[in-house]
Amino acid sequence: MHRFPKLVAWEQGTVKPTLKQLEEFARATHTPVGFLFLSEPPIERIPIPDFRTIGNRHLERPSPDLLDMIYVCQQRQEWYRNFARSERQSALPFVASATLKSNVESTAAKMRNALNIDIELRRQLPTWTDALRLFIEQADEMGVMVMCSGVVLNNNSRRLDPDEFRGLALSDDLAPLVFVNGADTKAAQMFTLAHELAHIWLGQSAVSDAQASHVSEHEVEQWCNQVAAELLVPIAAVRSDYHDDSELGNEVNRLARRFKVSTLVILRRIYDVGGLNKTSFRQAYEEELERLLAISREGGGNFYLTQAARVSKRFARALVISTLEGQTLHRDAFRMLGFSKLETFKKLGRSLGVMA
Secondary structure (H helix, E strand, O other): OOOOOOHHHHHHOOOOOOHHHHHHHHHHHOOOHHHHHOOOOOOOOOOOOEOOEEOOEEOOOOOHHHHHHHHHHHHHHHHHHHHHHHOOOOOOOOOOOOOOOOOHHHHHHHHHHHHOOOHHHHHHOOOHHHHHHHHHHHHHHHOOEEEEEOEEOOEEEEEOOOOOOOEEEEOOOOOOEEEEEOOOOHHHHHHHHHHHHHHHHHOOOEEEOOOOOOOOOOHHHHHHHHHHHHHHOOHHHHHHHOOOOOOHHHHHHHHHHHHOOOHHHHHHHHHHOOOOOHHHHHHHHHHHHHHHHHOOOOOOOOHHHHHHHHHOHHHHHHHHHHHHOOOOOHHHHHHHHOOOOHHHHHHHHHHOOOOO
């Protein structure tokens, strides 16, 4: 690392760093200082079930960014669970209402009903971003905290890697939480949200790399992928709408506009109805994914609207209200929100309509 030109000498033991240098190195690598005095690096394990794989290989040694994001989400969930209890909120009936033996199509239909998803309404939305925003709002209104961010807290130098994970679910009947990696494409985020909501229906917390094309070795992931695809694009609708005599690219784009989901999900559904064999599907999926990744991402937008999306409007609104009522310390609220200025807190409150 150019910030630490003596790093190799430190590792070889020919030069010893000062305590100040160790503290700077720990901050730069997001490592507890105490770890640097151990003879062997500790094995840090993800505190929830880990279903991430590349190929058939289970991923080892999570990054500090992933671990910190999980810990932050757990802290937020614990705070909201206590808040919900203090408000005497009722347990949410959909959490853990399904099992791996539950029928995929009927489960997806129940989820669509609970989320108040109208496929025809989604078709009329102008952009895929609008469809994702509506999907998040529907989950939020149902009682699920949906947090979507591409960085750890508000630190833009700590970008989350979609190749490491795409989302996670923390199941709880009072405070279910879904985190979607906002550094991923909008197309992928749509499927990730559906996949993680399926985890909530199972009552199964997990971190995953949900992809429409992925056939996981884990039964839970297989089921959640199937439910997510069915939730977004019902198989019966695909069978009636798919024109197998049309050019594949044109048909994929037409159906993506029709259902307002990603072209990746449409490719998966065409495969599910037998329109593509496995080899053709994987080739078409990889080509489409490469095309989507080449498209420049949108700008950051209004910070306070983005901030609410990063922590979920449900969580942010409850935290701001609790803080204004004196039930939560400003210090604790700032820590969970990821900023330190009172004016930023006030502007967030105004954007949520809870402060004048």
